[in-house]
Amino acid sequence: MYVIITDNKECYWNTMEFIDGVYANIDEWRKHDFYPQNGMVGELVKITPRAYVVKISEGIYVPISKKGIREITYKEYSDHVNNNNGVDMNKSQLRSTEIMDSALSFMGYSWRHLPDMREHFKQDIIENIKKLTCDFEKNIYLPDLEKSCVIYATDMILEYKQNWGATLPPYVIDEISDQVIDVYRQFFSIQFQVDSVSRCKKGIKELVNNSDVRNIIDDYYHQVNMRYSWH
Numbered sequence: 001m002y003v004i005i006t007d008n009k010e011c012y013w014n015t016m017e018f019i020d021g022v023y024a025n026i027d028e029w030r031k032h033d034f035y036p037q038n039g040m041v042g043e044l045v046k047i048t049p050r051a052y053v054v055k056i057s058e059g060i061y062v063p064i065s066k067k068g069i070r071e072i073t074y075k076e077y078s079d080h081v082n083n084n085n086g087v088d089m090n091k092s093q094l095r096s097t098e099i100m101d102s103a104l105s106f107m108g109y110s111w112r113h114l115p116d117m118r119e120h121f122k123q124d125i126i127e128n129i130k131k132l133t134c135d136f137e138k139n140i141y142l143p144d145l146e147k148s149c150v151i152y153a154t155d156m157i158l159e160y161k162q163n164w165g166a167t168l169p170p171y172v173i174d175e176i177s178d179q180v181i182d183v184y185r186q187f188f189s190i191q192f193q194v195d196s197v198s199r200c201k202k203g204i205k206e207l208v209n210n211s212d213v214r215n216i217i218d219d220y221y222h223q224v225n226m227r228y229s230w231h
Helices: 026-031 074-084 091-106 120-134 142-164 170-187 194-207 213-229
Strands: 002-005 039-049 054-059 060-064 069-072
Touching: 002 026, 002 054, 002 074, 026 060, 039 074, 054 120, 054 213, 069 074, 120 213, 142 194, 142 213, 170 194, 194 213
Parallel strands: none
Antiparallel strands: 002 039, 002 069, 039 054, 054 060
């Protein structure tokens, strides 16, 4: 499907959509001195709950609401594709996005990063460890500790993916992993050293990409709950 941008004010410059190894946001646009303008044409390559993602050219993707585009034929696309060339971000557009970035940073928020969820994770992890240790009456060994970290972090990544409604960009997996691992390091500072962190990060990435990941996680929690109920 091919579209033409009819209202560039409907563009989303601060998403973290990730298409073919490229982020669809202003950080990538700046690399090309690019800003979406009315009259530009492109191919619709992705639809998310929030936006339609339009490929303008190699390495340039524009998320935009349905109100900001109109479907066109391939011939119309071919006739207007030259509109995409040589259009730079003008000073007013650049300044407005920089002001917005500064305002968000001042409020302690960055659209490029996830919120701090460590306190939320702590409550879940305490409950998980409680079950693994049978109300803290039994020891837990490092391999089991690392496995619980990998399972929980991956479970949170899947939950975020479900709410996101799109392919997760790498930063989401990395930031959730880092935050979960931070909590484990706080709780188990003696056991959870650099080697454990490395193994957990590797394990999380492998499990996230496992085609049977949901069943693996559900089976793990089922076994933990069964063992806890019989202790």
